[in-house]
Amino acid sequence: MSTEYTNPLFTVDSVLFTVKNGQLMVLLVKRAQAPFTGDWALPGGFIDVQQDKNTDATASRKLEAKTGLKPAYLEQLQVISGPDRDPRGFSVTLAYFALVAWQDVSPQISSVESASWIAVNDLKKTNLAFDHLQIIQMAKQRLQQKTLYSMTPVFCLPGQFTIAQLKTVIEAIIEKPIQRKSLMRRIEASGIFEISEEKIPSGGRMAQLYTLKPGADLVNFERNLSL
Amino acid sequence: MSTEYTNPLFTVDSVLFTVKNGQLMVLLVKRAQAPFTGDWALPGGFIDVQQDKNTDATASRKLEAKTGLKPAYLEQLQVISGPDRDPRGFSVTLAYFALVAWQDVSPQISSVESASWIAVNDLKKTNLAFDHLQIIQMAKQRLQQKTLYSMTPVFCLPGQFTIAQLKTVIEAIIEKPIQRKSLMRRIEASGIFEISEEKIPSGGRMAQLYTLKPGADLVNFERNLSL
DNA sequence: GCATATTAGTGTCCCTGTGACACTATGTCA
DNA sequence: TGACATAGTGTCACAGGGACACTAATATGC
Known part of the structure; x- marks a missing residue:
């Protein structure tokens, strides 16, 4: 040039x-x-x-x-x-x-x-x-x-977290309510989470703590959550 | 600084x-x-x-x-x-x-x-x-x-194109065959295409030409094509 | 201790959109 | 005119999210 x-x-x-x-x-x-x-x-x-x-x-x-x-x-x-x-x-x-x-x-x-x-x-x-x-x-x-198609919001939570916490974070982001059940299915299906040994009190039944599997990459789901 | x-x-x-x-x-x-x-x-x-x-x-x-x-x-x-x-x-x-x-x-x-x-x-x-x-x-x-979730590949085609052409382009990109039917459903559902007046010969039945609606934005589908 | 409230987790049905694939439609060519 | 080729349709199965009722476990008040 x-x-x-x-x-x-x-x-x-x-x-x-x-x-x-x-x-x-x-x-x-x-x-x-x-x-x-x-x-x-x-x-x-x-x-x-x-x-x-x-x-x-x-x-x-x-x-x-x-x-x-x-x-x-x-x-x-x-x-x-x-x-x-x-x-x-x-x-x-x-x-x-x-x-x-x-x-x-x-x-x-x-x-x-x-x-x-x-x-x-x-x-x-x-x-x-x-x-x-x-x-x-x-x-x-x-x-x-x-x-809508990944678990990215987990990074707004500490190392151990409950499904209710993740649900709250997701709802804050997309500004819509989602189904607890749907979230649990995705946690299960993603295969990137581990059930922790611990549970923590939550005002009702004890809540299971989850952690990200060490070194696990985020997965993209084939379907979006609906808006 | x-x-x-x-x-x-x-x-x-x-x-x-x-x-x-x-x-x-x-x-x-x-x-x-x-x-x-x-x-x-x-x-x-x-x-x-x-x-x-x-x-x-x-x-x-x-x-x-x-x-x-x-x-x-x-x-x-x-x-x-x-x-x-x-x-x-x-x-x-x-x-x-x-x-x-x-x-x-x-x-x-x-x-x-x-x-x-x-x-x-x-x-x-x-x-x-x-x-x-x-x-x-x-x-x-x-x-x-x-x-997998949008019609981006249409931009590899001229202003008028057939479904078969679009199918070919998509398959070249993802290196997998897709269903003609699925593609037609998505064209229909996206609402961003117009049926042209013309048809062109194709070796068999005449093929319908489509065009992108002027000024239409690409749509993202809620589900991916499967890999 | 027991009823009640509260939150966690499950079972199950519906709905939508893709995959698969057979079937019909319409063109060419021998 | 019949074989063939490509375009387009009908329809069923499957998967995963939405909805929501139901069960489980813990706290609190009496």
Whole structure:
């Protein structure tokens, strides 16, 4: 090539979800510098080519800095690019979406002042930097879709969990009730869960605890849950 | 931020598929310069921030330069990044996957010397630059998956097509036979196709031609075709 | 101890959409 | 005109989700 290209600004941002009290929450940080100073934004930043083996590592590192732990689930969402999304010029952002258990981050997060969990359905009231609102909506849609044909939402739960907990998380994500029975069938059929030794009290009959089989990959079901 | 980051090389590459004679083909170009001079590679290049409104435009522009037309279908595949995939240093590549009708590009492609269609199942015999073989395999898997729950493969066909043609394309992609009946049911159920006025001879009874309804979006089915 | 409320887990029927495959329809060609 | 080839239909079996009633086990109040 004979022409010289100006390399656009490349950043990695993450939409980290969790479910708290039946509500889907997203982690946001308060911007300290321009542009959009004082607005809420997705946690992210630049690749550190010395330290990060790839962009996944960048996303993971940035999230760990805010939450104190690596996300349980991390997946590329999409690249968003254009001349107008950042006032400083043409920008390219790789967006990730990620999941953690509320119970796992809960002790850590309060220590960080500039980061906060905000309910996804309350975002209208929030000032969001750049096009981060749209990115969050895209991430939510992807998560909803995946929830219909996979067990991805388990990553919003701690290592041991009950069917009722998983049901709550799924319902928070897709915003529809599902059948307990259907969920149990899928847990059984997926073959990626183990029945734990323990049961825990639940207000009625003791609830069986489940764990993900170590090293098991998520399975995609051939049918979706109905909307 | 106080630290200065070295901006890694950012490129956009596309895996453009078509189906010819029941075989899934991918468009490759011969590299003229180092590294990997003389090897086959995915068509791609750098964003032109003056000209491209986003990375989709970059991918589309590069493909048009090779094939003479914009791809009928274009979707982001994934970002691949790392310090070792390009000998010149840390690199970030946004891979797209795209579809065109063989019938549409056929007249154009022969005029371009440096580009060529190669059967995806023959790639072992081909010297491929960088990690482009893995990227093609990823694209193929994604296309196969989408074929199970959507009508994406229509974009490998011209504006008017028969059910038999669509069946051939689908079978080339997933490498399994499917039932004619199932395909017809899905065409009907999707609601995105129109019965054309015309029929064309086929060696037996005349075949009904179908077209995509103008402006219709692809639908996702709730069940997959079985593997 | 016993009834009742509460949550966990099971049994079972219906419904929908795919797989399979035979059957009918309509064209070509010898 | 009859053989053949491809297009399109009818229909049954099967699988898995939706719905929902039923049983199981635990807590609480009397």
